[in-house]
Amino acid sequence: EPEVTQTPSHQVTQMGQEVILRCVPISNHLYFYWYRQILGQKVEFLVSFYNNEISEKSEIFDDQFSVERPDGSNFTLKIRSTKLEDSAMYFCASSERYGGRLGETQYFGPGTRLLVL
Amino acid sequence: KQEVTQIPAALSVPEGENLVLNCSFTDSAIYNLQWFRQDPGKGLTSLLLIQSSQREQTSGRLNASLDKSSGRSTLYIAASQPGDSATYLCAGSSGAGSYQLTFGKGTKLSVIP
Numbered sequence: 001e002p003e004v005t006q007t008p009s010h011q012v013t014q015m016g017q018e019v020i021l022r023c024v025p026i027s028n029h030l031y032f033y034w035y036r037q038i039l040g041q042k043v044e045f046l047v048s049f050y051n052n053e054i055s056e057k058s059e060i061f062d063d064q065f066s067v068e069r070p071d072g073s074n075f076t077l078k079i080r081s082t083k084l085e086d087s088a089m090y091f092c093a094s095s096e097r098y099g100g101r102l103g104e105t106q107y108f109g110p111g112t113r114l115l116v117l
Numbered sequence: 118k119q120e121v122t123q124i125p126a127a128l129s130v131p132e133g134e135n136l137v138l139n140c141s142f143t144d145s146a147i148y149n150l151q152w153f154r155q156d157p158g159k160g161l162t163s164l165l166l167i168q169s170s171q172r173e174q175t176s177g178r179l180n181a182s183l184d185k186s187s188g189r190s191t192l193y194i195a196a197s198q199p200g201d202s203a204t205y206l207c208a209g210s211s212g213a214g215s216y217q218l219t220f221g222k223g224t225k226l227s228v229i230p
Contacts, residue, residue: 033216043161043206045217056216091160105151106218110160 002026004109006092012115013082021077021112023092032075033093033106034067036060043091049075082116089113119144119211123221130197131229138192138224140207150183150190151218153206161206165192197228 005024013019025032034046047057049067066078075094079086092109120143130136140150148169153161165174167183167190174181180193190207204225208218 031216035218042222043208043218043220045219048216056214058217104149105163105166107163108153108161113158 004092004094004107006090006109006112008112009110010113010115012117015084015116016081019079019082019114021079021090021092021114023075023077023109024073025075025092025094026096026107027073029094029096029107031055031095031097032067032069033095034077035091035093035108036088037091037111038085038088046077079114082114084116087114087116119147119209119219121207121209121219121221123205123207123224125224126222127225127227129227129229132197132199134197134228135193135195136197136226138194138205138207138226140190140192140221142188142190142209142219144209144211145185145188146211147183147185147209149210150181151208151210152179152181152190152192153208155204155206155223157204164205194226197226199228199230202226202228 007022032049035043037043045058047061048055064080068076089111091111093106095104095106097104122141151166152164154164155161165176165181167174167181178195183190204223206220206223208220210218
């Protein structure tokens with residue numbers, strides 16, 4: 001069964017450093033998402049992406065964050081200058097069609113656990 | 118803005134018991150209600166999705182229901198097994214041009230052999 005994959009599974013970085021989290025969505029999916037889960041808290045939406053553009057973003061997704069689809073298979077989340085509070089599990093998700101469409105399932109990857117020291 | 122709540126936060130049951138997990142949401146204009154399973158330190162596995170036009174969905178021992186008027190969804194697990202032990206999350210999308218899923222905090226289920 002096709003699945004969303006993410007690399008790395010764990011990343012440790014120093015505060016102020018840039019990190020890039022990578023995702024390979026399911027191959028025929030057109031809509032891509034990033035969510036994050038701070039330890040012990042709810043999963044929170046960050047951003048959705050379609051047709052090489054951000055289609056929706058949350059208040060969390062400020063200028064420190066960016067997303068890109070650098071080629072036909074990868075989808076990346078960049079954090080420009082990491083802060084301690086960016087430590088979280090970051091999940092990539094994809095859906096075949098518009099994620100708000102009736103009956104459209106979002107499929108999640110296994111996550112990247114980011115630790116900022 | 119959609120808010121999703123799951124009660125209880127944790128539940129422990131003996132193996133073989135049937136159980137119900139609860140999810141409530143504030144915006145009755147919900148489009149999709151999705152149930153996920155999360156194992157410790159792992160990703161989210163989609164279990165079931167109920168569209169707003171549906172009242173329930175079934176997959177194996179799982180049955181999810183949706184009552185928009187009361188703002189509630191339930192996940193029924195029949196004949197629970199130790200392998201069902203995990204955190205169960207519900208998440209809703211409101212459509213209307215929004216892509217995001219809004220999650221509850223989850224119910225941590227422990228099935229005791």
